[in-house]
Amino acid sequence: MAQRVTVSSDGNKKISRVRVAVRLRPYLDKEDEKGEGPCVRGLDKQNLEIVNWRNATETVKYHFDAFHGEKTTQQEVFLSSVKPVLSHVLNGQNASVFAYGPTGAGKTHTMLGSAEKPGVIPRAVREVFNLVHAKDAEEGWDYSISMSYLEIYNEKVLDLLSPSSQDLPIRQDKDKNIFIPGLTNVTISSFSDFDTHFVPASLNRTTASTKLNQRSSRSHAILLIKVVRTSRVLPHRQQTGKLYLVDLAGSEDNRRTGNQGIRLKESGAINLSLFTLSKVVDSLNSGASVRVPYRDSKLTRLLQDSLGGSAHSVMITNIAPEYKYYFDTFSALNFAAKSKMIVNKPFTRETVAVPVLPVKRAREEHKAGGSGSEPHRKKQKDGKTPEQDASSPSANSISAEPSVMDRLIALEKLVMNCQNKDRLSVTKDVAQSRKEIQELKKKQKEFESKAMLFSQVAKETPGSAEEPVFKNTTAPLQRKPARQQAVVQPLQVSQLQPPVHLAVFKKQSVCVKKRELSSRIELPDGKENMKENSWESQLDTQMLEQSKQKILHILNSGGVKELKSLQQIGDKKAKLLLGWRELNGQFTKLEDLEKVEGMTEKRFASFLKVRDQKTFCHGHLCSDHLLIYFSRLFIVIILFLAKDNKKMANFQGQGFIRNLPMRFEGEATPHPFPIPIFVSAMVTCTSLYLTH
């Protein structure tokens, strides 16, 4: 009996950049759309250009690993973009191919294809079998191939090979491999065997008709092909390579898809997971110290290995030529451009068989009910087995040292099995065993107390409990410093536009009104007042600017929770905002909000109103405001003491002391005693402060 121990090391990890290919689908047969001409076109085998929406006379150019034009065949896409990564799977490494792009752009066509034009999935599986057969003869390895097939629908992981199963959990083992306990894993011995399982399972996938696609995928589908090869000679090295073939659901603009009800809910889940995918790519590009939000969606959790992980990855971005897809195409190309910055570190996963002490067998027998002949992992009737945690004792890597409990059980077995010995020696053995058992129990208690102590320390250590398990501490990612590799010349020009000044904003609140007022009032000695007035306006403008920047920051980088912290933004609106951002990129100004679906002009106006009120009442801004009030009070007192009733009248005219008692308003004769006035002014200022 032997058990398997992991021997793969970090030493053989080489850097492998995510390969990004773009595929342009041909026009679908609507003659009127062809008349407009395409919004995007290929320049050569790696370059393409798209019309610049900011300036229609210019184009934005992109460079990728491969560009597949509308005439490219399924075979050509497979040969140039997919075939090169397949050989790694036979060497115990992971590889993934995923199709990305807007709805109706040809992802399913690329991945699945049709009977006449088979896509990447059937071609890749056939090729894996071909490679295995070619290798089989020449080397001393035995190969075993198995498959799993799942979809992520409305943030639920569903087993397509076992459709009755519920939402499955996603886990990570101690070697940082992602796996799904309970997911069906069926052994396949030939391509036709694969077909037998795959075709009916594909029919289980959730699809529906939308305005943009008759048969739109409403879920992300992931096919996993696992290749395990075992050396025929001792120590029976075993290498496990996984191939993920992913057909993502397309990003959707619901104004165009016409989605409602359940379709709208599906669309929300799709857009949200694609948005998280985009955030993951951003985090990976911004440096090793940034937390990568893999856990924010099931999709990114599952693709963790393919993005910044240990897989050889290929992304095929599908785009459409029609103008109605323009913004989807533009944002898909930007996503593709930033994805090619990501580097992975593939390595071989290998285990070797090591002999197990007989006591280990005793333990297994004990677990299996004592029969010893029953296999530990039960096979289902049809050869399907649920996936196991690679770190569990039944899987690959187990500590070679038998536990105290194992040894206890083994001792007891020894005692039970010695019926042929004579009584004396049995008694002697039993006494000896008891002694040993006592010692072992003592040892076990020691271990337990140490373990408890250790877990307490771990809890108390700041950050240790919060440390995300997916964080790869052993292999820091290497990334190029430059973030943008796409050649985006016209965009760069337009990005140099001067920033929009706050003063031109539609709803400008108090400060602008004041400025207008001050310019209208004729002051006899206006110089001082103008100065004071502009200083205040400046302060107000700064506060508004700060508030505006804060809101823009939240709009551009916040998740649903942060967006909901904004006034007037509820759960639904937050999701719409995220969707808008996913499709159109960053909000450059608050007015962009008006373009978001469901944000009417009226709602936008009330959003701004609340924003202005918030600016003046919110936390630290209030202290600035208080400062203004007390400065005003100070000026009023000086004017009062200087008996300058005229200036005071001007001051009042501008509403600076609007709530002060009438008698303060510059009487014919100055007040003989200023203290009551001062007290009254203090009370007024405080009440002003509180009421704001």
Ligand SMILES: Nc1ncnc2c1ncn2[C@@H]1O[C@H](COP(=O)(O)OP(=O)(O)OP(=O)(O)O)[C@@H](O)[C@H]1O
């Ligand atoms: N390269 C191509 N050649 C011919 N037809 C294509 C090509 N790409 C896509 N199509 C056709 O375009 C239509 C939409 O394609 P497909 O269903 O693959 O889009 P999708 O991106 O998967 O959409 P969704 O995200 O909504 O599932 C289909 O009828 C498909 O046959």
